[in-house]
Amino acid sequence: MQLLSNTHCFSGEQRFYQHDSKVIGLPMKFGIYLPPKALAGERCLVLIYLAGLTCNEETFPIKAHAQQIASDLGVILISPDTSPRGESVAVGDYWDIGQGAGFYLDATEQPWAPHYRMESYITSELYSLIQNSFAVQRIGLMGHSMGGHGALTLALRHPDLFRSVSAIAPIAAPIDCPWGIKAFSTYLGADQSTWIEHDATRLVQAKGKLFNNILIDQGLEDKFLNQLNPDLFEAACTHVGQPLQLRRHAHYDHGYYFIQSVMTDHVIFHVEAFV
Amino acid sequence: MQLLSNTHCFSGEQRFYQHDSKVIGLPMKFGIYLPPKALAGERCLVLIYLAGLTCNEETFPIKAHAQQIASDLGVILISPDTSPRGESVAVGDYWDIGQGAGFYLDATEQPWAPHYRMESYITSELYSLIQNSFAVQRIGLMGHSMGGHGALTLALRHPDLFRSVSAIAPIAAPIDCPWGIKAFSTYLGADQSTWIEHDATRLVQAKGKLFNNILIDQGLEDKFLNQLNPDLFEAACTHVGQPLQLRRHAHYDHGYYFIQSVMTDHVIFHVEAFV
Numbered sequence: 001m002q003l004l005s006n007t008h009c010f011s012g013e014q015r016f017y018q019h020d021s022k023v024i025g026l027p028m029k030f031g032i033y034l035p036p037k038a039l040a041g042e043r044c045l046v047l048i049y050l051a052g053l054t055c056n057e058e059t060f061p062i063k064a065h066a067q068q069i070a071s072d073l074g075v076i077l078i079s080p081d082t083s084p085r086g087e088s089v090a091v092g093d094y095w096d097i098g099q100g101a102g103f104y105l106d107a108t109e110q111p112w113a114p115h116y117r118m119e120s121y122i123t124s125e126l127y128s129l130i131q132n133s134f135a136v137q138r139i140g141l142m143g144h145s146m147g148g149h150g151a152l153t154l155a156l157r158h159p160d161l162f163r164s165v166s167a168i169a170p171i172a173a174p175i176d177c178p179w180g181i182k183a184f185s186t187y188l189g190a191d192q193s194t195w196i197e198h199d200a201t202r203l204v205q206a207k208g209k210l211f212n213n214i215l216i217d218q219g220l221e222d223k224f225l226n227q228l229n230p231d232l233f234e235a236a237c238t239h240v241g242q243p244l245q246l247r248r249h250a251h252y253d254h255g256y257y258f259i260q261s262v263m264t265d266h267v268i269f270h271v272e273a274f275v
Numbered sequence: 276m277q278l279l280s281n282t283h284c285f286s287g288e289q290r291f292y293q294h295d296s297k298v299i300g301l302p303m304k305f306g307i308y309l310p311p312k313a314l315a316g317e318r319c320l321v322l323i324y325l326a327g328l329t330c331n332e333e334t335f336p337i338k339a340h341a342q343q344i345a346s347d348l349g350v351i352l353i354s355p356d357t358s359p360r361g362e363s364v365a366v367g368d369y370w371d372i373g374q375g376a377g378f379y380l381d382a383t384e385q386p387w388a389p390h391y392r393m394e395s396y397i398t399s400e401l402y403s404l405i406q407n408s409f410a411v412q413r414i415g416l417m418g419h420s421m422g423g424h425g426a427l428t429l430a431l432r433h434p435d436l437f438r439s440v441s442a443i444a445p446i447a448a449p450i451d452c453p454w455g456i457k458a459f460s461t462y463l464g465a466d467q468s469t470w471i472e473h474d475a476t477r478l479v480q481a482k483g484k485l486f487n488n489i490l491i492d493q494g495l496e497d498k499f500l501n502q503l504n505p506d507l508f509e510a511a512c513t514h515v516g517q518p519l520q521l522r523r524h525a526h527y528d529h530g531y532y533f534i535q536s537v538m539t540d541h542v543i544f545h546v547e548a549f550v
Contacts, residue, residue, distance in 0.1 A: 007498065007528055007530060007532045007533075008524075008526035008527045008528065008533065008536075009532035009533070009535065009536055010535070010536045011536070015533050061532075062337070062338055062531070063337060063338075065340045065343070065535070067532075067535070068340070068539075070521070099394070118432050166334065203521070219283070221283070227361075231482065249283075251280055251283035252283045255282060256337070257282045257283065257284035257336075257342075258282075258283065258284070260284065260340070260342070260343070261284055261285045261286070264343075
C-alpha cells in the first residue's frame with residue numbers, strides 16, 4: 001500500500017493510497033479520511049462510499065462535504081475508484097460502460113472479465129486491506145447512483161460484512177432501466193437469471209428483512225429518475241417487511257449539490273444504526 | 276444577466292450567471308449561493324469570495340463547503356471568475372500570469388490592459404449588479420491565496436464598499452515575493468510606485484486602522500509560504516494598530532482541504548463583524 005498524498009482536513013487526514021490489487025490484476029487507488037479519533041488510535045466506524053458513473057476515488061472527498069461530520073463523530077470514510085483503470089483495461093462505447101462504470105459486480109463476459117471484478121475487490125480485497133490497516137470498529141456502506149446500486153446490492157448480498165447501508169439516488173432496480181440492462185447484458189451476458197443477483201429490488205424481494213433500517217434520499221428534480229426506480233425498491237421492501245426510510249426531496253437533482261445537502265444525515269444514520 | 280444553471284443545495288439555490296461585462300469587454304461568469312432567507316425575500320449579508328490562481332467561478336462552490344453554514348446563517352455567497360476569459364484575451368507564459376491569474380487589479384501594460392480590469396470589475400460593475408439584482412444587507416469580502424491578496428487589497432482600497440474582510444493563505448505582501456513581482460511587473464509595468472497601491476502590507480501601513488478586525492488563516496505546511504508573507508502583514512497591522520486575528524495552523528497546507536476546514540469560521544466572522 002503506497003501513500004500517494006496525505007492532507008490535513010478538519011483536524012484529521014485525507015489520504016490517497018495505491019495498492020496492487022490481485023483481484024483486479026492492476027494497481028487500484030482509494031481515498032480515506034481519518035478523523036482525529038482514528039489518528040488517536042481508537043477504533044472507528046468505517047463508511048465505504050461507492051461513487052457513480054464517471055467518478056473516481058477523488059470525487060467523494062472533494063465534492064460530498066462529508067469530512068466535517070466524520071471528524072466530529074469519529075468516522076473513517078473510504079472512497080474506492082469505480083472501475084479498473086489503465087491502457088490494458090477494456091473501454092466502453094460511452095460513459096455508462098467501461099472505465100468509470102464498473103457497476104460493482106464481477107464481469108463474466110469478454111473483454112471485461114479479466115479486470116472488471118469490482119464486487120470481489122470491494123467485499124474481499126479492499127475490505128480486508130482496510131480491516132488489516134486501520135482500527136476498524138464496524139463497516140457500513142453507502143453510495144450514489146451507480147454506487148447506490150453498488151451499496152444496496154453488496155450489502156444485501158453480504159450482510160455479514162456490512163452492518164448498515166444507505167444510498168442517495170441509487171439505481172434501485174437496474175433490470176428495469178436502460179443503464180442496468182446495458183451494464184448487465186455487457187458484463188454478465190444474455191442470461192438474465194444472473195442479473196437478478198445484482199438487482200437491489202429483486203434481492204430484497206428474495207432475501208427479506210436483513211437490516212433494521214435502510215436510508216435512501218431521492219431528489220424529485222433528478223433528470224435520471226427514470227433510471228433509478230426507487231418506487232420499485234420501496235414496494236419490494238414493504239412486501240417483505242424490510243424497513244426503509246425513503247425520503248423524496250422536492251427541488252433537488254442528481255448531483256453533488258444534493259449529495260452534500262444530505263450527507264450529514266447519512267453519516268449520522270450509520271452512526272446511530274448501532275447506538 | 277443570463278442564468279446558466281440553478282441547483283438546489285441546502286434548501287437554497289446554487290446558481291451560475293453570465294453577463295456582458297462593459298468593464299472587462301467580454302462575457303463574465305459568476306456563481307451565487309442564495310440561502311433560504313434570500314429566497315424568502317429577506318435582505319442578507321453578501322460574501323464575495325475571490326479565488327486563487329488557476330481557479331474559476333466553480334472552484335469555491337464545489338470545493339470550499341461554504342453552503343451549509345451560509346444556509347444556516349442566511350448568507351449569500353458570490354464567486355466571481357479570476358480573470359477575463361476567451362480567445363481574444365492575452366494568455367501568459369505560465370499558470371501564474373494571464374487567464375486564471377488576474378490578480379484583482381486593472382492592468383496598465385499591453386497586451387493586458389484591454390481586458391484585465393478585475394479591480395474595476397469586482398468593485399464597480401459586479402458590485403452594482405449584485406446590489407441591483409439581489410436583496411443585499413451589506414457586502415463583505417474574503418479570498419484565498421491570490422484571492423486573499425485581492426480581498427485584502429480591495430477592502431483596504433475601498434473600505435466604503437466592503438464592511439468586513441478575511442483571507443485564507445493570502446499573498447499578503449506581493450512586492451516581496453516572486454508571484455507578486457512577476458504579476459505587478461507584467462500588469463503594472465516597471466514603475467514600482469504603482470505597485471504599493473496593490474500590496475496589502477503597504478496599504479495597511481499607509482492607511483492605518485480601517486476595520487474592527489481582520490481574520491487570516493494560514494497553514495504552516497503550506498508549500499507556498501515563501502510567497503505569502505503573513506508575518507509582514509501582521510507586523511504592519513501591529514505597527515498601525517489595525518486589529519488582526521492571524522491564526523497559524525500546524526499541519527495544514529495551501530489547498531481546499533484546509534479551506535473547507537476553516538470556512539465555517541470565516542462565514543461566522545463576517546456575520547459577527549456586525550452583531
